[in-house]
Amino acid sequence: MSAPTLVNYDEVLERFDPVLGLEVHVELSTATKMFCGCANEFGGEPNSRVCPTCLGLPGSLPVVNEEGVRSAMKIGLALNCEIVPWCRFARKNYFYPDMPKNFQTSQYDEPIAVNGWLDLELEDGSTFRVEIERAHMEEDTGKSLHVGGATGRIHGADYSLLDYNRAGVPLIEIVTKPIVGTGERAPQVARAYVTALRDLLRSLEVSDVRMDQGSLRCDANVSLMPRGTSEFGTRTETKNVNSLRSVERAVRYEMSRQAGVLLAGEAIVQETRHFDEASGTTSAGRRKETAEDYRYFPEPDLVPIEPSRQWVDELRATLPELPWQRRKRVQTEWALSDEELRDLVNAGALDLIAATVDAGAPSGEARSWWVSYLTQQANNRAVPLDELPITAAQVARVIELVASGELTNNLARQAVDGVLAGEGEPDEVVAARGLKVVSDDSALITAVDEALAAQPDVADKIRGGKVAAAGAIVGAVMKATRGQANAQRVRELILERCS
Structure with a gap:
């Protein structure tokens, strides 16, 4: 496959208007998983924190984690969202090896928080408002480890290993409405949004937001509109970008890549893409599904959630x-x-x-x-x-x-x-x-006397009234005490001993 033609960033902006959509997945710091009692902890021996429920074994039934619901509501309130009076879970059906049930328990058309916003402070001091479409609850998947090959991905690997410790970990997915009007600042806005969201979540103490450990992950959707038009272009979704700098780089690269495709008279493929940290480029993943492809339907094993106004008001009052x-x-x-x-x-x-x-x-x-x-x-x-x-x-x-x-x-x-x-x-x-300052005068006097004896010419200068020469003795004492002496007290003792 030939390398993509990249368009100079300034030319991209002359010809196109970028449209962004950011989906941020947040792993909650609850004690247990979202629908079972397994410990919610990072790492551990593979498959050591699993049970019949998070493995999707026959006959097992889920139970909603109340603290997970509470955290979702706090996040929604801090993002100026409406907490809905009624919501429920759904099954999102798709096959992937690290999805033990072959469906993900999530929320679809009835999320817990909707219609919010977050104001960003940009580097130039201006403010940009990003509108939030929804924040919904779901569970994380397991992890696949692809062994062999050069990239760590499934292509070229000799075999794959599966670790289901992460399966069932509580997730909140925060989805923006289409972000328009960013112009040349699109990559900066994307980074500023994830930065502000990370700071917000940390202040709420609902997640450790460790991007390096995957507890905060961003999917960056990018499309381009030809200047003067209003119809959104076909978008790509760069998955699981795991650093603030990479969010900015991924958006910028996709803008340049997509412009090259469009200016060559070709069509953008709606697909997921992977970001390569080393090269700063994206590569094609899989064709992007639509909601219909996931065959959503209400989760039959979980009752709907009806947050009372009293509960919402109580949580609002606890926001830091x-x-x-x-x-x-x-x-x-x-x-x-x-x-x-x-x-x-x-x-x-x-x-x-x-x-x-x-x-x-x-x-x-x-x-x-x-x-x-x-x-x-x-x-x-x-x-x-x-x-x-x-x-x-x-x-x-x-x-x-x-x-x-x-x-x-x-x-x-x-x-x-x-x-x-x-x-x-x-x-x-x-x-x-053994770092504490030496404050015992007897120990300091011994060190001062030894330093004066070692430098008699300097001692004579001090006795002759050249007080500035005491600095050399102070330095010698500090060296002898490994910097643990109080320099001011050492100077006082030197002058006293030379008086």
């Missing part, structure tokens, strides 16, 4: 401060300009700083840690800032240890390194590495 509300609050409290706020948001640091302040740290110190040393560590690891293995509470504790004089800034960085390395909480790292 949402990310954009927090941003406006901290901008005022920290006296940030719009540009400073935007820089912190774009760096992925603002909410982390705010959470660190909430954990007890001063805003200046929290900001300094996240935008300097921790950003450097994230860059070294090539991961987003919020995926560093350190929490806001842990950073706040390190800041507290510095403020109390128990750690110097240098020792604090070593403590943070230990936390990032998985060595435990800050206090555990400090104890294990």
Whole structure:
């Protein structure tokens, strides 16, 4: 198959208007699966968290997870959706090896939440509203592992293995209405939407939203309309894009690829596509089915769900401060300009700083840690800032240890390194590495006397009134104590001993 002809992005925009549709699948952090009592945990030995129900064995019956319903309603409310007074589950019928029942328990024409919206803050400071069509409940599938071959996909594999641990995990699928009017910002809007949705879900504490583990996955639908027309083009659906950067790259690539197909006089095939992280390209998957192909019908083993107005109001009252509300609050409290706020948001640091302040740290110190040393560590690891293995509470504790004089800034960085390395909480790292500042004057006096004796010429200069020369002795003491001495106290002792 020949490589596709890609059209320059600027030419794409001159000739076409992009239309997006984003479907985001969110695995919930409930204790058990959606319709059975199996543990809902990531990983584990293959097929160790399964039962007759999630394996679809004859005679087994599902039971709805109430916490899953509660989470779905909270998500709908936070997305400004209407929580419907009555909804039910349906069977979505299709065959795939990792679908043990050969149907997925989902919601079709009667979802639990409809007609919402989410406002996005773009990099240029403007706001773009994405309208939400629905948020519905369903269950996840298992996982296929294709062994052999070069791509990890079924084509070219020697054989496949199936792990059903994920089968039945609670999913919420959030589907946008067609997103039009984005123009050149289409890839940016797609990324900003998934970013905002991830932040929202994290604040609701309904999911860990780990894209690297598949608990947040985006299907990006893209089509092009010739300029001056209003009829949507044929769309493709790039499946399971699993990073924010890849969402942006997948949309941009599909726009350029589809433009090449259309300008060559050919038709776009309605199909699913796979995104390749290494090359930044998409490749054809399977022809895309329509709703009729899935032969939806009401799930006969589950009763409808009727959320009462009282229940909806009670859940609405429990919604936390949402990310954009927090941003406006901290901008005022920290006296940030719009540009400073935007820089912190774009760096992925603002909410982390705010959470660190909430954990007890001063805003200046929290900001300094996240935008300097921790950003450097994230860059070294090539991961987003919020995926560093350190929490806001842990950073706040390190800041507290510095403020109390128990750690110097240098020792604090070593403590943070230990936390990032998985060595435990800050206090555990400090104890294990022996990082606490030496505050015993007798120990410091011994170190000062040894440093003065080792550099008698410097000691004579200090005694002669050249106080600046004390810096060399301070450095020697700090080196001898592995940076654990209080530099100010060392200087005081040096001047006292040379007086």
